[in-house]
Amino acid sequence: MEDDAGTSVIELAEISKVYETGEVAVQALRSVSLVIREGEFVAIMGPSGSGKTTMLAILGCLDRPSSGSYKLVGEEMSTLDETRRAHVRGERIGFVFQAYNLLPRTSAYRNVELPLVYAGVPARERRSRVLAGLGEVGLSDRAGHLPTQLSGGQQQRVAVARALVMRPSVLLLDEPTGNLDSASEEEVLGLLERVNRAGATLAMVTHSNEVAERASRIVRLADGEIVSDEQVGGPLALGTR
C-alpha cells in the first residue's frame, strides 16, 4: 500500500489462530496479513466473533498465533518465550482496556509507575516520568487517588498514562470508551487524538462507528478475515483541513 508513509511498526503475515476447545477447533483468524505504519491510528472493527479481539491479543503478545509471522518494529514476536514476551509487553506495547484494568487499592501514581518498575527503571527517573505522564493526561492533582476515588474517564486517562509511560512502539486499545458516558468518551478520544498527533501509533478495537471515525484507517474483520481496509478522515486528515 502506502510505501511512502514511513516505517512499518506492525507486520502481520498470514496469521492464523485456531482455538482447540475440546473436539471443536475454532478458527479465530484465517491467514490475516496487515501492516500498520508509524503514526497511524487504526480502528479494528467487526461483529463479535470476527476475530478482532484475538488479533489485538496477538498484536499485544498476550497470545501466540497458530501460524504466520508477526513482526513488531522488524522483530519476530511469534517465537519469543514468555519472559521475552513479557519484556516486549512492558517496554514496547501499551495497553488500554475497556475495563481500565488499574490495580485496585493502588494509587494512580503507583499504577502509572508499574511498567517502569518491571522494566527496571531507577527510582529517581521513575518519579519524573510518572509525574510527566500524569500531567500529559491532565491528572497531576490526582496522583495519590485510588481508582475508586476517580471517575471512569479519569481512570481511563490513568490507564492511558500507564500505557504511554514506557514510550511504547504501539498503543493497543480494546474498546477504550466502551464503559464511558459520552462526556468521558470525548475526554478520552480527545486525549488519544492528541497522543496520535504527537506521533504515537494506535490500534483500537471498537464496535462503534462513531468512535472508529476518529481513527485514520478502519480495518474490518468478519469470520477471521479482513474484509475491508480503508483510509478515513480523522486526526491525520485534520492537519489538512
Added chain:
Amino acid sequence: MTAIREYWRIALGALRANWFRALLTALGVVIGVASLITVTAVSDGASAQISASIQRLGANVVEVDGEYISVGSRQSATDRVITPGDVAEIAKLPMISIAAPHQDIESQVVSAGRFRTNTWLVGMTPAYSAVYNQRVVRGRGITSADVSFGREVMLMGLDAAARLFPGQDPIGKTVRVGSHEFEVVGLQSRRGQLSDENLDNRIFVPLPVVTRVMLGGENTVHLSVRVTSASEVASSQDAIEEVLLRRHALPPGYPEDFSTQDQASILEEGQAASTTFKALTFALGGISLLVGGIGIMNMMLVSVHERTREIGIRKSVGASPFMVQAQFLIEAIVLSTLGGIAGVVAGIGAVGAIGSLAGWETLISVPSLVIAFAVALVIGLLFGYYPARRASRLDPIAALRYE
C-alpha cells in the same frame, strides 16, 4: 540488586492493599510459632526445675532402702534391715562423706488442738540435714543432743506447719503424733516439689524417737549417703552393696534385702519423662505450624485465584513469570515472617501468662525463639512456592478476561 528491592516493594504494596486477608493468613503461623515457644518454655522450665532440685536437695546422694524379701513361702519379717553397724561401716568407706540413717513414716496423721493433717514423718539425725542440704528458716534444726537424749522435738515443713497452725507461730507449740507430744523447735526452709511429692509437708523428729520409742529396735529402712564426688557415685553403690551383702550374710539363693539408687538418676528419670513430653509437645507445635503453613498455602492459592485479574494486569505491563513468582513468594515469606515475629511476641506473652496463672516454672531460651522463627520462615517458603509458581504460569490473556 535493585530488582529484588522492587519485588519487595511490590509484594509489600500488594499485602498492604489486602491487609485484612494477610492478617488472617498470618494467624496460623502466629499460633504455630507461639505454641512451639510456649511448650518449649514450659518443658525447658520443668527441666531447669529438676536440675535446680538436684542442686537444692543435695547432689551426689545415694539412697539405700531396705526391702522385704520372699523366697518360696518365707518372707522376711521387716524391711528395717539397715543396722547401726551397717551405717558405721558404710560411713568409713573412702568415697562416702556422710552417712545418714533415717526412718520414714510416709503417711502419719498429726494434730495440734483442733487441727489435723496427714504428713510424712522423718526420724533423722543432723547427718540427714547435711546430706540433703536442709536449712532452717525459724528456730533450730534437730541437733545431736536431741538425738542422744531422744527429745520429743520437731522440725516442721512450712506447709505442714501452715495446716496445723494457721495464722500462728508454731515455734514452742505442741504437735501430737499418736500418743506422743512433740515440741516444735524449728521450721524448715521451703523445699518445693519433687515430682508429685510436696517436700514441705514433711515433719522431722530425732531418729531414736521413731525407731526405739514408736516402732521399737534400732534398725532403719533408709540410709542416705553423700558421696564425695559425682564420679564416685557408681563405685560407692558397688562398695555399699558389697558391705551390706557381707554383713547381712544372706543364705545362697536369697535376693538382696536392700536396693541402692542415686538421687540424680531418680531425678533424671523424671527428666527423661519430661524429654518425652517435650518431644511430644514439640511435635504438636510443629503440627500446628504445619497447619499454619497449609493455611498460608490455601490462602495464597485463594489469593492467586482472586487476584487472577491483577496478575493479568501485571503481566500486561511487563511482569515476567519470574517477577510474578518472586512477588507471590515474597508475599508468602513476608506473611510468615510477620507471623513468626507476632508468634514470638505472643509466645513470650503466653509463657508469661502460664507462669503467673498456673504457677509453672518456665524458661524461654533464645535458641527456641530462633528455631521457631526459622521454621516459620521455611514454611512460608515451602508453602508459598506452589501458589507462586501457579501465579507465574497463568495465561495472561485468560487472566485479563477473568471476571
